[in-house]
Amino acid sequence: MTLFARRLFAVALYFVSLPAISFAQSRVPHHPLAALTAQEYWTVQDVLRDAGKLDEDTRVPGILLHEPPKERVLAWKAGDPLFRVADVILLRKGLTLQAQIDLVARKLLSWKERPDVYAPISGEEIESVGDAAKKDPRVIEALKKRGYNDLTFVRCEALPFGYLITPEFEGRRILNAECFDIHRSYITWHRAIADLQIQVDAADGKVVRVIDGDVVPMADGSITYEESIEPAQSDEHPIEIQQSKGPGFAVKDGEVSWQNWRFRFRIDPRIGPVVNLVRLQDGERTRSVMYEGSMSELFVPYMDPSIGWSTRSFIDSGEFFPTGLISALRQGVDCPSNAVYFDAVFSDSFGLPTIHSRRACLFELSNGQASWRHFERGEVWGRVDRVLVLRSSIVAGNYDYLIDWRFEPGGSIRLAVGATGIIETRRTKDKLSADSSMDGDHYGHFVDDQVFGVNHDHFFSFRLDLDVDGTKNSFMADRLEKRELPNSPARKSIWVMRPFMAHTEKDAMMDIRLDRPSMWRIINPSAKGRLGYPTGYELMPGTNAASLLDPEDGPQKVGAFSAHQLWITPYVPDEMYASGMFPTTGKGNDGLAVWTRANRPIENTDIVAWYTMGFHHVPRAEDWPVMPTMWHDLLIRPFDFYPSNPLMPSASSH
Numbered sequence: 279m280t281l282f283a284r285r286l287f288a289v290a291l292y293f294v295s296l297p298a299i300s301f302a303q304s305r306v307p308h309h310p311l312a313a314l315t316a317q318e319y320w321t322v323q324d325v326l327r328d329a330g331k332l333d334e335d336t337r338v339p340g341i342l343l344h345e346p347p348k349e350r351v352l353a354w355k356a357g358d359p360l361f362r363v364a365d366v367i368l369l370r371k372g373l374t375l376q377a378q379i380d381l382v383a384r385k386l387l388s389w390k391e392r393p394d395v396y397a398p399i400s401g402e403e404i405e406s407v408g409d410a411a412k413k414d415p416r417v418i419e420a421l422k423k424r425g426y427n428d429l430t431f432v433r434c435e436a437l438p439f440g441y442l443i444t445p446e447f448e449g450r451r452i453l454n455a456e457c458f459d460i461h462r463s464y465i466t467w468h469r470a471i472a473d474l475q476i477q478v479d480a481a482d483g484k485v486v487r488v489i490d491g492d493v494v495p496m497a498d499g500s501i502t503y504e505e506s507i508e509p510a511q512s513d514e515h516p517i518e519i520q521q522s523k524g525p526g527f528a529v530k531d532g533e534v535s536w537q538n539w540r541f542r543f544r545i546d547p548r549i550g551p552v553v554n555l556v557r558l559q560d561g562e563r564t565r566s567v568m569y570e571g572s573m574s575e576l577f578v579p580y581m582d583p584s585i586g587w588s589t590r591s592f593i594d595s596g597e598f599f600p601t602g603l604i605s606a607l608r609q610g611v612d613c614p615s616n617a618v619y620f621d622a623v624f625s626d627s628f629g630l631p632t633i634h635s636r637r638a639c640l641f642e643l644s645n646g647q648a649s650w651r652h653f654e655r656g657e658v659w660g661r662v663d664r665v666l667v668l669r670s671s672i673v674a675g676n677y678d679y680l681i682d683w684r685f686e687p688g689g690s691i692r693l694a695v696g697a698t699g700i701i702e703t704r705r706t707k708d709k710l711s712a713d714s715s716m717d718g719d720h721y722g723h724f725v726d727d728q729v730f731g732v733n734h735d736h737f738f739s740f741r742l743d744l745d746v747d748g749t750k751n752s753f754m755a756d757r758l759e760k761r762e763l764p765n766s767p768a769r770k771s772i773w774v775m776r777p778f779m780a781h782t783e784k785d786a787m788m789d790i791r792l793d794r795p796s797m798w799r800i801i802n803p804s805a806k807g808r809l810g811y812p813t814g815y816e817l818m819p820g821t822n823a824a825s826l827l828d829p830e831d832g833p834q835k836v837g838a839f840s841a842h843q844l845w846i847t848p849y850v851p852d853e854m855y856a857s858g859m860f861p862t863t864g865k866g867n868d869g870l871a872v873w874t875r876a877n878r879p880i881e882n883t884d885i886v887a888w889y890t891m892g893f894h895h896v897p898r899a900e901d902w903p904v905m906p907t908m909w910h911d912l913l914i915r916p917f918d919f920y921p922s923n924p925l926m927p928s929a930s931s932h
């Protein structure tokens with residue numbers, strides 16, 4: 279996660295020629311959960327200016343929709359007055375300020391100095407603090423020692439520490455700068471000047487400490503794939519998607535309808551696509567499935583004890599969203615030819631609205647697989663699958679993530695994350711692994727001469743506020759257990775399912791264990807289906823990982839949601855982000871692990887599921903120079919929600 283600034287300048291602030299298929303961002307909010315509009319960002323500016331809160335030292339790294347309470351949203355009807363509030367994060371000479379603004383009444387609701395937390399970083403700060411670091415005599419000396427007498431092509435950039443690395447930095451906005459040799463290399467992620475960490479106080483741009491280790495020569499090794507950006511093999515025999523009757527979905531007043539699905543979404547500057555009011559049309563009934571779902575945080579700790587790496591841990595969404603994490607999508611690479619695109623309005627370092635094109639796409643897809651089939655008496659019966667995909671891309675510096683919400687006709691939602699982009703690498707003296715002095719414990723894997731891909735994790739927390747047939751739900755973690763059959767002559771053992779209802783948050787902290795399997799369901803105890811079972815939705819994990827770090831380790835305290843694969847909390851409007859509102863340089867005093875210490879009741883009440891999706895990443899040769907996309911997913915599927923297979927119309931006439 280470095281070199282943000284370069285990408286920032288590549289982002290067009292104003293989009294010129296939208297293709298005809300793009301849906302225009304609405305100018306006026308038409309729903310309490312709609313994204314903030316350009317005019318609302320301006321209202322924030324006007325209210326702050328009128329209150330005398332803006333001056334030349336003040337930056338506005340974050341303006342976010344403050345979600346209205348659920349009961350007000352559920353009671354709201356088109357035409358009713360809107361209620362709109364913005365959460366505003368400001369930064370003034372290293373001090374974080376927090377405001378809340380009523381956008382309808384154009385009023386400052388609250389204003390707080392927050393010396394106890396750290397604002398997220400903006401592209402402007404990354405660059406300005408990096409430039410300040412480069413001017414420090416100790417840094418100039420350290421660079422000279424490495425042969426850099428001319429610093430024209432040395433660029434320094436400063437990033438926050440993902441956790442409070444030492445108590446002496448408490449209350450100070452200390453950033454971590456590193457310098458890159460950018461000469462003659464289009465991609466420079468692998469060209470950081472090794473063994474040199476510069477700790478800078480962002481309040482005054484003064485360097486507080488330079489940790490200067492070994493001189494590690496910078497090898498050549500320009501990454502040049504940009505000169506052949508379209509590999510020939512992709513279009514030798516094109517596969518074309520045609521929808522002669524147009525898309526099978528409709529978007530009206532911000533609501534998407536496709537087959538039996540109805541939902542809304544907004545593109546949030548911090549967490550990307552936020553899907554809400556997800557419902558299923560079931561005959562005459564419109565049934566609630568999920569009030570809201572989104573990614574809520576992203577945690578990437580590195581696993582190398584060397585200088586500049588032992589402290590490397592990112593809490594990407596919360597720390598970096600003002601740098602513009604939600605990236606543009608490219609037709610033919612990210613989304614197929616039948617996709618429809620959506621633009622987004624975010625704000626810049628000063629809080630001014632900026633329009634960003636193609637931040638989400640929506641398309642139908644058939645994988646050409648049977649959604650069900652059966653062979654009987656010489657004939658095959660069945661149907662082919664079809665999904666509706668809502669896709670966005672989150673680019674955290676070097677890493678690219680595709681985030682998919684895939685709606686299936688049978689009532690399932692597959693939530694998928696594709697990780698691609700460029701791995702983080704450390705320069706080494708050793709040319710290749712054969713020369714490496716590493717013995718026993720490996721901190722990574724060589725991917726090129728003197729380029730060492732460092733081991734790390736990726737953990738995503740998804741906040742899933744399922745409301746199955748209403749807001750009052752419970753969580754079941756049904757256990758599959760072995761039973762001995764001592765009296766059976768033919769059989770020694772079977773397994774049985776033992777229903778387990780979670781009463782409190784601690785009951786519902788779930789770890790995936792193959793030797794102690796459990797099935798996770800959100801049920802509505804008051805809504806019974808035809809067979810007498812409560813209606814429900816199951817959460818079915820795909821390949822996953824749990825954090826191996828010590829719970830008291832600094833990075834783990836901030837990314838503590840990675841300790842379990844599932845958490846259930848009661849719905850609390852302010853609990854939106856798994857590591858809290860302000861995870862930057864955090865101590866782990868906010869977020870899921872802290873809230874759940876109260877062990878609140880979660881039975882037959884409004885509950886929220888938090889699913890952690892993750893993987894350990896030992897880089898391999900094939901991950902260089904750009905990693906092939908690797909997908910992980912979660913299936914959210916109906917369980918006794920329907921009386922029978924909803925894909926078979928004749929079967930629903932019971």
Ligand SMILES: [Cu+2]
Nearest residue numbers: 701734736895
């Ligand atoms: Cu990785």
